Amino acid sequence: MTPESQLRAGEATARPCTDRSEWDGLVNELGGHPLQLWGWGEVKAAHHWRVERLIVDDDGTPLGGAQILYRGLPWPLKSLAYISRGPVCAPEDAARVLDAVARHLRSTQGSVALVAEPDWDAGSAGERGLEAAGFRRTESTILIPRTLILDLQQGEDELMAAMSRTTRANVRKNLKSRLEFRKVASEAELEQVLAIYRETARRAGFGIHSDAYYRDIWRFLGGDSPVVAAFDGDQAVAFVWIAKSAGTAFELYGGVTEAGQKARANYGVKWAAFTAMKAEGCARYDLNGLLNDGISDFKKQFAQHENLLSGTWELPLSPLYPVYSTGMPIARRALQRGRSLAKTGARQAKGALRRLRPGA
Template sequence: MIVAVVPCTDRTLWDEHVDRFQGHPQQLWGWGQTKAAHGWSVDRVLLVAGGTTVGCAQLLIRRLPFPFKALVYIPRGPMCSAADAPAVLDSLAAHAATRHGGVALSIEPDWDADSDFAGAVAAAGFRKTENTVLIPRTLILDLGRTDDELMADMSKSTRANIRKSMRSEVEFRKVASADELEQVLAIYHETAERAGFGIHEDQYYRDIFANLGEGSPIIAAFDGSRVLAFVWLARSGATAFELYGGVSVEGQKQRVNYGVKWAALQAMRADGCSRYDFNGLLNDGISDFKKQFAKHENLLLGTWDKPLSPLYPAYAKAMPLARRGLQGARRAVKAAAGRVRPAAARLLKR
């Protein structure tokens, strides 16, 4: 099957295709729009065979120091059937090489590790890598289940904390104003400092809220006009994906972080989503909290690279640093470039 790569420049058409393929919210137009304002460029393409669109992918491109040129990355994509995946991946890799000069095409699909897609990815010449951005070990809930069925998979104490917070005077609803958003950001700073993780500058989060619109709901616990806790999501037609969460000290005491998580599940079901992804599990306190909401875990396919340049081995060594933001990694990438044989560098210039 010959698959043509066709650019898409229409937001409405693009998001319709994402939902048609039951795509992930990080493939929505607004997500790419935000990344484009913060160091990446975006290329949205439809994959067409015989007049039929068989897939689509939002490519994020990050320029790298000479001689590596660029990283081309597809978060939670591409979108296509397992049968069409080999041809779609071949065409995307060729496009990434010729259009963007990529040293590699890196993909982190929203596909299960034990699905038919695994063989298709390997057959297309991709290699499994541990240079991961989005964590493949996660927890995904089926929102088609009833409340009782969802609660049955939770611990007894989790159910009790949810019911206690839902009976309180706290109101659970979507954030609707700029002032409420600023309260959310203040709590996120507080949570990050308490838990010891890094965050972006505030404008990044404001851009997500503005660019995704209804595709990025924030469910918050309110005591009057004060925000006590929140769950910030991105959602497509099928999938709700947790981006961020936080709780104030007062909110922790009242256990409203349990209630706001339950309210987020309810809200995403009401919005029509069929699956709810908690966005990664690590061996930390935040993950321990997430795991209270189900007895199972999910494993997605992980991170796969298609080498597009003879410089890929040197690039791959520098990538663990580059994935942390690329600024500090620029020195490491340049050092790796200095160790590349001149002949390989000449090949890249052709």
């Protein structure tokens, strides 16, 4: 670390971490989200991002950390830094951790802004920490803050009781059917899952990544990303794909074939995912976002409540932040749009810079 990135005496200090076991140990010990795990960073690094893990020490003791994803931006903006469902720390330590992270980024990366979407409830102490560290709330959301989180520390009877009557009946019917619910155990079964996901996307009309992206999740996250599927004989007919840390299960993807829909396998496989993650020690199961659509209506059948997380927060890091925030609205959606950023963002950046020149 450069001298400039060292914090003043008595303040927390951010240091890069290059050891997977140390990093994942910190995430799991401090109750971090699975999107902060080493393997998730490797997935993103294989698909147009750059990744850095920072551990924040307080007098030699780890206070928290953050896995930073960097998306390159057109010159002279350099990059946008993003913390997905982080930082990893107690909410009351947020200000110190984020301040240390921001100082490190300013002195070593030159990123134009830092975006954070913590795994904290709205109104928590963490939000006060974000404000104290200079972050401001933004509506340019990447991960949806309105969601449904199940308390897996409840008994199975309590989880069942929270469902709608029809959903509970469909789950129980599935459990008595010929369907088998278990984790995907081979690459051949994974290919069945990918085919189901392509079919589901076509039927429902939503966009998905290439198959290579999902294979990389399977490869880089390994046991931290189980896929629970419903099998009719040797054929998968529905699945739920999860990322999990020690305390949190986070639903990534799901899909069902037309035959699986007729058998209501999408109900049984959801229940199988809940109980599998409960058995593995996860205390909470996040169904990952609620919108006003049919998929969200399906999710809401499994409980009678909703959760609201802190949302999206942004910290300016560079004098060029006004160019980024006012002249590059599409670039600010880089985290969602992927490769299309480069061409469109470059045009907008050039136009914004021309307008800022004397005499323009």
